[in-house]
Amino acid sequence: MFNYNLKLSLKSMRRNPIMTGLMVAAIAVGIGISMTTLTVYYMMNGNPIPEKSDVLFAVTLDNWNPIRPFDDDRPERAPHQVTFHDAERLLAIGKGKRQTAMFESSLIIEPIDDEGLPFEAGARVTSADFFVMFNVPFIYGSGWDKSADAAAEPMVVLTKGLNERLFGGEDSVGNWLTMQGTRFLVTGVIDTWEPTPRFFDPINGGFQEINEMFIPYSLTRVLELTSAGSDWGWKSEEINSFEEWLNSEAVWVQYFVELESTRERDDYLVHLDAYVEEQKRLGRFERPLNNNIYDVMEWMDYHEVVANDAKILLGLSFLFLVVCLLSTIALMLTKFVGKKSEISLRRALGASRKVIFNQQIVEVAVIGFSGGLIGLSLAALGLQGIEYLYDAPAGLVKLDWVMMFTAIGIAIVSSMIAGLYPAWRVCQIPPAAQLKTQ
Amino acid sequence: MLSMHNIAKVYRTESIETHALREFSLFVDEGEFVSVTGPSGSGKTTFLNIAGLLEESTVGIYELDGRDVSSLNDRDRSRLRNEKIGFIFQSFNLIPDLNLFENVDVPLRYRRLSSGDRKQRVERALESVGLASRMKHLPEQLSGGQQQRVAIARALVGEPRLLLADEPTGNLDSAMADQVMKFLEQIHADGTTIVMVTHDPDLANRAERNIHLIDGRVSGEELVHSQEEVSQTVGFNGDQPLAAKI
Numbered sequence A: 001m002f003n004y005n006l007k008l009s010l011k012s013m014r015r016n017p018i019m020t021g022l023m024v025a026a027i028a029v030g031i032g033i034s035m036t037t038l039t040v041y042y043m044m045n046g047n048p049i050p051e052k053s054d055v056l057f058a059v060t061l062d063n064w065n066p067i068r069p070f071d072d073d074r075p076e077r078a079p080h081q082v083t084f085h086d087a088e089r090l091l092a093i094g095k096g097k098r099q100t101a102m103f104e105s106s107l108i109i110e111p112i113d114d115e116g117l118p119f120e121a122g123a124r125v126t127s128a129d130f131f132v133m134f135n136v137p138f139i140y141g142s143g144w145d146k147s148a149d150a151a152a153e154p155m156v157v158l159t160k161g162l163n164e165r166l167f168g169g170e171d172s173v174g175n176w177l178t179m180q181g182t183r184f185l186v187t188g189v190i191d192t193w194e195p196t197p198r199f200f201d202p203i204n205g206g207f208q209e210i211n212e213m214f215i216p217y218s219l220t221r222v223l224e225l226t227s228a229g230s231d232w233g234w235k236s237e238e239i240n241s242f243e244e245w246l247n248s249e250a251v252w253v254q255y256f257v258e259l260e261s262t263r264e265r266d267d268y269l270v271h272l273d274a275y276v277e278e279q280k281r282l283g284r285f286e287r288p289l290n291n292n293i294y295d296v297m298e299w300m301d302y303h304e305v306v307a308n309d310a311k312i313l314l315g316l317s318f319l320f321l322v323v324c325l326l327s328t329i330a331l332m333l334t335k336f337v338g339k340k341s342e343i344s345l346r347r348a349l350g351a352s353r354k355v356i357f358n359q360q361i362v363e364v365a366v367i368g369f370s371g372g373l374i375g376l377s378l379a380a381l382g383l384q385g386i387e388y389l390y391d392a393p394a395g396l397v398k399l400d401w402v403m404m405f406t407a408i409g410i411a412i413v414s415s416m417i418a419g420l421y422p423a424w425r426v427c428q429i430p431p432a433a434q435l436k437t438q
Numbered sequence B: 001m002l003s004m005h006n007i008a009k010v011y012r013t014e015s016i017e018t019h020a021l022r023e024f025s026l027f028v029d030e031g032e033f034v035s036v037t038g039p040s041g042s043g044k045t046t047f048l049n050i051a052g053l054l055e056e057s058t059v060g061i062y063e064l065d066g067r068d069v070s071s072l073n074d075r076d077r078s079r080l081r082n083e084k085i086g087f088i089f090q091s092f093n094l095i096p097d098l099n100l101f102e103n104v105d106v107p108l109r110y111r112r113l114s115s116g117d118r119k120q121r122v123e124r125a126l127e128s129v130g131l132a133s134r135m136k137h138l139p140e141q142l143s144g145g146q147q148q149r150v151a152i153a154r155a156l157v158g159e160p161r162l163l164l165a166d167e168p169t170g171n172l173d174s175a176m177a178d179q180v181m182k183f184l185e186q187i188h189a190d191g192t193t194i195v196m197v198t199h200d201p202d203l204a205n206r207a208e209r210n211i212h213l214i215d216g217r218v219s220g221e222e223l224v225h226s227q228e229e230v231s232q233t234v235g236f237n238g239d240q241p242l243a244a245k246i
């Protein structure tokens, strides 16, 4: 029966191509737009590192102004970055299974051969554990050793893109790069790595391309590297040297720790408290103890990575889908008039109401399926448009299998819901209408 | 086969009530060929609709094949229509974008039959009306008489026990009408009960019994032919069991 109904649907759709086209188009537009926003929402809401998101923690310490919290709206919150020297100390103590401190900077790369020109590249200044903690994939080589952190050795890990630009994509491990007058040894090249959202740095943007290279945190002091990301301060301190800046109360470093068990977590918080107590004795940390760790998803929530706009947009686009479906219903009801004689004939020849109802529902499902397919292509276009508008890295927002099945599913289900009333109307056509209209 | 007792049918609209049938009683025996005549608006189609389970009577008792059908639900009524009753309409009512095969196939689609079985039945039905060679044609490619023959094939394909025809020759010229009549007579000879509404007294007289309606009531009834005579007109050789007498 299903096959027969399918065949009848196609015939019925062909009988009135313009009407069919309009119905399919209405659904396609509705699906296209709602899937575009849903994909963006879904991507924003996604877990960027599902295999480790509950063992990686962002660390916050409250070194803020004793008379005013960091965030007036959320007075319970400590600053979401830490000072350079707190990060340096915590790294040195190394209480977690792994830990890393980081900030964004940028450096000028000198040409490798005579022809090239120097250019500026973004760098994430971080420590050795970064790569292992965050499961960073490598094409060539690896990150640097902890000993390089300790000795502040100039080493660099390149992204695939930067390695392409500098070394034509060859294995560049063991080559040298000159930046700020210092020769850096290339220890590794990472593969395409696009955690979305960029969970380790939502502060400087959850949906940005990752930095073009990575260099050891301990070089900050040696090369006097400054942060290209955001920094916050509350204390008026007299700063006359780079060293004084590094020792200031300004917060501009992000700190992450990997902790595997609840017990490790509890221990770590005790350790943080002990550290802060020690600092209090030195006259710092004048606010009450307020040390926190947030796992990856908590950290995403903390920073409201999913903007409210995205939620509103999602709601609006689904309203739009409803409007499209309402016009589909109107079209179906119009088409209904033309169906009367065939349906009443089929009723006379033995089709029950239920059989006719099923026939109509299959027909709207076919229309929904077609609308869904076209809607998907519209969504793909829409997503490209969004990438272009927001200057997002190519491929950041894309339809995956889940979204494709969701789109088709939503299209079929919603058009079937839209088809319920028209189908009910159709199956109410009395079988006798046939004989009386002569 | 068909027994109606004190049937009434009232159509109500906001302003008027039409009594299409009143105190209508009729008994049609298994294997009978009955013609129904009467002025326009006398209730012929209404009677046929009720007989064919296309409409329900307002009051009265209707038994089809010994079974009271007034309390059946839509599904059972549809099944009875599909299995026991064949319809032929004045304006053929073929589905324009289905070919002849597909048109005749429609009633069989509402039964559980294998596709091979369906194919065989449809081909046999089209053969019996002499249109097997045009199976793939669309209705519009046929003459009116041929279209009505397709409609007859469609009515017969499910092997109904009761054939209801509402002015089956109303849209045809006399030669074509005669041809259609011959088919009906053949079908009757094969044992099918037929009730046919017509305006044409000559055609009405080719049935075994004629019922005349006026104002929704049976006003007169006359035996036209004996069964033997009807059988002879189509060369029936008498070796098949005849239906019960009137």
Ligand SMILES: Nc1ncnc2c1ncn2[C@@H]1O[C@H](COP(=O)(O)OP(=O)(O)OP(=O)(O)O)[C@@H](O)[C@H]1O
Binding pocket: A436, B011, B012, B018, B019, B020, B038, B039, B040, B041, B042, B043, B044, B045, B046, B047
């Ligand atoms: N659906 C309906 N609603 C209201 N009145 C109806 C309806 N169907 C039939 N009638 C009325 O019932 C009466 C009988 O109609 P019916 O169609 O049975 O007549 P008929 O004998 O078949 O006429 P004709 O020879 O013109 O086909 C008529 O007065 C008609 O107007």
Ligand SMILES: [Mg+2]
Binding pocket: B044, B045, B046, B166
């Ligand atoms: Mg009539």
